Amino acid sequence: MLVPVELGGDGATVSDAVDVCYMLGMACGSSAMIFAMHQIQVVILLRHAMNSAWHQQLLRRLCDEQLLFASSTTENQMGGAVRSSACAVEREGSRMSLVKNATVMSYGAEADGVLVTARRAPDAQPSDQVLVALMKGDYELEKIKEWDTMGMRGTCSTGFTLRGCADAGQVLPESYERIHPQSMVPIAHLTWSGVWCGIAAGAVAHARRFVRKGAAQANGGQAAPGASHLTRAVMSLRALRGTIAAAVASYEKAALNSDRLEAIDFQAGMNLLKVNSSEQAIETVLSALQACGLSGYRNDGEFSVARNLRDVLSSSIMINNERILASTASSLLLFEVPALVRD
Ligand SMILES: Cc1cc2nc3c(=O)[nH]c(=O)nc-3n(C[C@H](O)[C@H](O)[C@H](O)COP(=O)(O)OP(=O)(O)OC[C@H]3O[C@@H](n4cnc5c(N)ncnc54)[C@H](O)[C@@H]3O)c2cc1C
Numbered sequence: 203m204l205v206p207v208e209l210g211g212d213g214a215t216v217s218d219a220v221d222v223c224y225m226l227g228m229a230c231g232s233s234a235m236i237f238a239m240h241q242i243q244v245v246i247l248l249r250h251a252m253n254s255a256w257h258q259q260l261l262r263r264l265c266d267e268q269l270l271f272a273s274s275t276t277e278n279q280m281g282g283a284v285r286s287s288a289c290a291v292e293r294e295g296s297r298m299s300l301v302k303n304a305t306v307m308s309y310g311a312e313a314d315g316v317l318v319t320a321r322r323a324p325d326a327q328p329s330d331q332v333l334v335a336l337m338k339g340d341y342e343l344e345k346i347k348e349w350d351t352m353g354m355r356g357t358c359s360t361g362f363t364l365r366g367c368a369d370a371g372q373v374l375p376e377s378y379e380r381i382h383p384q385s386m387v388p389i390a391h392l393t394w395s396g397v398w399c400g401i402a403a404g405a406v407a408h409a410r411r412f413v414r415k416g417a418a419q420a421n422g423g424q425a426a427p428g429a430s431h432l433t434r435a436v437m438s439l440r441a442l443r444g445t446i447a448a449a450v451a452s453y454e455k456a457a458l459n460s461d462r463l464e465a466i467d468f469q470a471g472m473n474l475l476k477v478n479s480s481e482q483a484i485e486t487v488l489s490a491l492q493a494c495g496l497s498g499y500r501n502d503g504e505f506s507v508a509r510n511l512r513d514v515l516s517s518s519i520m521i522n523n524e525r526i527l528a529s530t531a532s533s534l535l536l537f538e539v540p541a542l543v544r545d
Pocket of ligand 1: 274307
């Protein structure tokens, strides 16, 4: 939906994509997260590979054939250290190859292609990274880890050894050092926030129906059971939606200005959005659970929020909040406390 009409897409905006993440998240967190992860890859191709004929053709194919793209950043024991790779691109003539210990790769077995982070060359530093677009025929996957998790089970984020071999032109022309701050961080954090907010909204919808049913059954004048918890859930959902809407607006204002996207305060804002959204989405679902009581705690029944809770708990560990807070701390010291509310 984000690909321009001239290349066969719908020409939608990032805020449209975030809305779809939210809508899908209300029904199914995993479906929403798969949609979100694909959109991140699309924005990266659009922003950082449009001057490459191969990647432009790929975007046309993506629309014509409705291809689905996965992402492989996580590797070995490095966990969420996205700006560091062990895997390296090896070039031989016009060809390249790589082997990656991709310990978490959502819908890796189902995707039609994957964008993989790797070091530029075997002698490059861990942070000297490129992104490679590999199509299904370009790689083999050997399963190394199952995805038997508490939630987000439908993302099928299995671990694989990924062995790829492709044309050297499939390496994106821009370095990952630029792609990460300009696209990966903002689009991931905006779309993921949309997903988690949607999961929270789904739980609030259950709580609302539960409390309405309770109110209808209660004797006149009595407060419906769980009503105050529902109020709390609605309050935190409203705050979360406001936070995300403001962040989307700030991205769209900055989108055409690479320097602005890479500015320290913009990056800090996008990183803190991720931490804030995940904490607030969890808090919202917990309030919805309290509102529904045992009916919410049950795995069965129309008021169960068990899956919402299990899914939303992935938010704080998907690039761990502690990691983000630690890396953002020093940059925040550079800024004075704003003088105005709307600063
Ligand atoms: C639903 C889901 C889908 C995913 N899909 C994909 C995918 O498609 N592709 C992909 O590549 N990856 C994917 N991931 C993985 C994700 O991107 C991260 O790599 C992963 O969540 C990191 O998890 P970790 O806990 O192993 O690692 P880490 O982030 O390294 O955290 C490990 C531990 O170290 C602590 N820690 C780390 N750094 C610090 C610090 N600076 N200060 C204090 N404590 C710190 C954390 O608190 C945590 O306890 C997915 C994850 C989830 C949950």
